[in-house]
Amino acid sequence: MTDDIxxxxxVAAFIGGGMAMGFGAIGAAIGEGYTAAKANEAIARNPQIxxxxxxxxxxxxAIAETASIFALIIAMLLLFADFSNVSTLTIAxxxxxxxxxxxxxxxxxxxxxxxxGEACTGIVRQPxxxxxxxxxxxxxxxxxxxxxxxxxxxxxxxLFVDFTGRPISPTWAAIIGAGFASxxxxxxxxxxxxxxxxxxxxxxxxxxxxxxxxTNVMLLGMAVTETTAIYGLLxxxxxxxxxxxxxxxxxxxxxxxxxxxxxxxxxxxxxxxxxFTxxxxxxxxxxxxxxxxxxxxxxxxxxxxxxxxxxxxxxxxLVLIFVI
Amino acid sequence: xxxxxxxIVQAAAFxxxxxxxxxxxxxxxxxxxLAAAKACxxxxxNPVEAxxxxxxxxxxxxxxxxxxxxxxxxxLLLLFxx
Numbered sequence: 226m227t228d229d230i231x232x233x234x235x236v237a238a239f240i241g242g243g244m245a246m247g248f249g250a251i252g253a254a255i256g257e258g259y260t261a262a263k264a265n266e267a268i269a270r271n272p273q274i275x276x277x278x279x280x281x282x283x284x285x286x287a288i289a290e291t292a293s294i295f296a297l298i299i300a301m302l303l304l305f306a307d308f309s310n311v312s313t314l315t316i317a318x319x320x321x322x323x324x325x326x327x328x329x330x331x332x333x334x335x336x337x338x339x340x341x342g343e344a345c346t347g348i349v350r351q352p353x354x355x356x357x358x359x360x361x362x363x364x365x366x367x368x369x370x371x372x373x374x375x376x377x378x379x380x381x382x383x384l385f386v387d388f389t390g391r392p393i394s395p396t397w398a399a400i401i402g403a404g405f406a407s408x409x410x411x412x413x414x415x416x417x418x419x420x421x422x423x424x425x426x427x428x429x430x431x432x433x434x435x436x437x438x439x440t441n442v443m444l445l446g447m448a449v450t451e452t453t454a455i456y457g458l459l460x461x462x463x464x465x466x467x468x469x470x471x472x473x474x475x476x477x478x479x480x481x482x483x484x485x486x487x488x489x490x491x492x493x494x495x496x497x498x499x500x501f502t503x504x505x506x507x508x509x510x511x512x513x514x515x516x517x518x519x520x521x522x523x524x525x526x527x528x529x530x531x532x533x534x535x536x537x538x539x540x541x542x543l544v545l546i547f548v549i
Numbered sequence: 550x551x552x553x554x555x556x557i558v559q560a561a562a563f564x565x566x567x568x569x570x571x572x573x574x575x576x577x578x579x580x581x582x583l584a585a586a587k588a589c590x591x592x593x594x595n596p597v598e599a600x601x602x603x604x605x606x607x608x609x610x611x612x613x614x615x616x617x618x619x620x621x622x623x624x625l626l627l628l629f630x631x
Contacts, residue, residue, distance in 0.1 A: 474553075474560075475560045476556050476559035476560040476562075479563045480560075480563040480564075482567070483563045483568065484567055485567075486567045486568060486571050487567035487571040487624075489571065490568070490572055490574070490575065491573075491574035491578075492574075493578070494574050494575035494577065494578025495574065496578070497579050497582065498578040498579045498580065498581055501582040501583050501586040502585035502586045504586060505585075505586035505589040505590045506589040508590075508593070509594075510593070512593060513596070516596040519596055520592055520593060523585070523588055523599070523602075523603055523606070524585070526603065526606075526607070527584070527585020527586070527588060530581050530611075530614065531577075533614060534574035534577045534581075534614070535574060537570055537617060537618075537620070537621045538574045541621070541628075548628075549628065
């Protein structure tokens, strides 16, 4: 019987590792491709500053790459995990850790590529603003990485928390649900934050005098866009650290799995939508200084309304965990 | 660990509730974000009409929100009524 479990744990580790790296490669590749496309466009416009543009492109691509490097780390951890001391729950842990990191890297990979692409366009437009644009690009790309970091944290917690003594049912469902909540929940915020940072770079290149207010609103917009990824992380932590009483019925397990899926999928839409809103607000704040206050207010109201469905998903998840 | 029919039905209701609210939140989230994005653009172009534009944005978002509320209602029905 012990051999049997070990076989299935290995199966789970290898499938989990495959999913981590497979899904994790999607986002970074798209983001870096976008960056390179924009860099080529920019170099065609002004070949004289091609070395600057080339450097900016590589710098941005290196940041976008981190999301998939996180996935590579988790995949390696899973492939070379310690298979000597395992239990049935380890099967769920390995699958969930792989899924979580793989899905979580998609959004940040795409998102981090967007500001760099726009930075290349901006540097061609205003070569004198190169340093300022690069700084904003670095800040934006780095913040867009944070949802992938949440997914990495969740995966590492899953791999290193001691689940011994917990009942198999429904803990297995809580573990898988945590992976979905944090992994899927990171997609929307990652893409959304990338959109905001993209228009921040564009705005500063078009209107260098607007740099301060554009940066401020960009950071504010990104912070609001981040919230749904934080909800995902919150639900994942509750699912991992709350110890659920043993339940014979499959219904208890499905409630926890449903909670994780609900929060994870439910965070995608608001994350992207809030990103659209802040993207547009930042672009127009850069162009017209006089309406900064009005636009910031409209942006926050619009984001709050777009957030509502994410909050519904949070409520349903909490009901599934604590009330049912 | 005998699995009974009532348990399976209940399990499906819980999973269904989670999927309903999760998937149902995608569309309104993106749609309302787009509505607000266009409103910001319009206010940027024509700040004088900010009041009218904000009102239109909120009405449009409220309509777009309705499908999210349907998803919420179905999720709550699955959890507590069915």
